[in-house]
Amino acid sequence: MRRLVLLSGLPGSGKSTYVRASFPNAIVISSDEIRKGMTGSYAILAPDMQDVYRAMIDKANHVFRENDDVTIVLDSTFLDEERRMFFLSRIKGADQIVLIALLYHSIDTVLSRNMAREKEKRVPESVILEMAQRFCLPKGEEKKRYAAIQTVYID
DSSP, X not given: OEEEEEEEOOTTSSHHHHHHHHOTTSEEEEHHHHHHHHHSSTTSOXXXXXXXXXXXXXXXXXXXXXXXXXXXXXXSOOOSHHHHHHHHTTOOOOSEEEEEEEEOSOHHHHHHHHHHSOGGGOOOHHHHXXXXXXXXXXXXXXXXXXXXXXXXXXX
16 A cells, blocks of 8 residues: 555654654655755755745655555645645555644644754744744535544653
């Protein structure tokens, strides 16, 4: 089975830590790692984030073409329907799609976790607060695309 997992959550919510613990045998495609490969640093944004997303999609499609039994985890924020559907409409070959959302009871948890990250990976607090306003779980037609939607509370 070709399984695609979208890992959704704010910067500093523990997505990369969660995926290492929960999917040790998966192929992880991280927007942070792709961006670092393009710019040389976690702290530098790509001139066009669409290039990062296209690279993630290309890699996922390549892995699915080459493997019949594989789990791919896309590690990015995936905060809203527009971003998730951008990926889902372009990645081909997944037999099962799962969304795992890392949620929190208090935004203070995410902000303190962000500050505990290595300096190069920290995201400005104002950006995290803005992103928190944009986050929404799937509903309607988008919700039908997933075999499962799991919420994991980090605090």
